[in-house]
Amino acid sequence: MYSLKGKKLKDQHGHLVKAEKIISESSVIALFFSASWSKHCNEFIPLLKEIYAENVKLDYNITIINVPFDEKKGAMEDHFKTQGDWYTILYGDTVATELQWHYGISYIPNIIVLDPEGNVVSRNGIQDVIQYNKNVLVAWTR
Numbered sequence: 001m002y003s004l005k006g007k008k009l010k011d012q013h014g015h016l017v018k019a020e021k022i023i024s025e026s027s028v029i030a031l032f033f034s035a036s037w038s039k040h041c042n043e044f045i046p047l048l049k050e051i052y053a054e055n056v057k058l059d060y061n062i063t064i065i066n067v068p069f070d071e072k073k074g075a076m077e078d079h080f081k082t083q084g085d086w087y088t089i090l091y092g093d094t095v096a097t098e099l100q101w102h103y104g105i106s107y108i109p110n111i112i113v114l115d116p117e118g119n120v121v122s123r124n125g126i127q128d129v130i131q132y133n134k135n136v137l138v139a140w141t142r
Contacts, residue, residue: 030064040109049083053084
């Protein structure tokens with residue numbers, strides 16, 4: 001998948017995991033572009049956590065990867081702790097900016113949904129979640 005080859009991601013427990021391993025075990029990957037300073041990101045996280053919990057319960061095998069926009073490590077790490085049991089790109093890794101530019105991200109929160117090969121499933125992940133709520137799991141894994 002674009003830009004994540006050879007990268008490590010961090011889980012909520014602080015463990016580093018190879019991105020390729022996570023991607024190969026996923027049906028789809030949701031890149032969640034967010035920042036601690038964004039009111040809209042912070043308001044959206046509870047809904048995303050709820051949908052992710054349903055994903056785990058129903059075994060849809062959707063992986064969420066936080067793509068941070070924070071400029072300060074502490075703010076980024078504190079913000080990630082408020083999120084669900086998913087992964088984040090490491091602070092300072094240029095892949096966050098590369099993904100932002102590659103997918104044309106101009107506002108946050110934003111979600112780009114990809115299949116394991118890197119093909120775009122949805123460029124409108126936030127709108128999908130708002131429109132379909134938990135049914136977004138079906139829409140993304142068709």
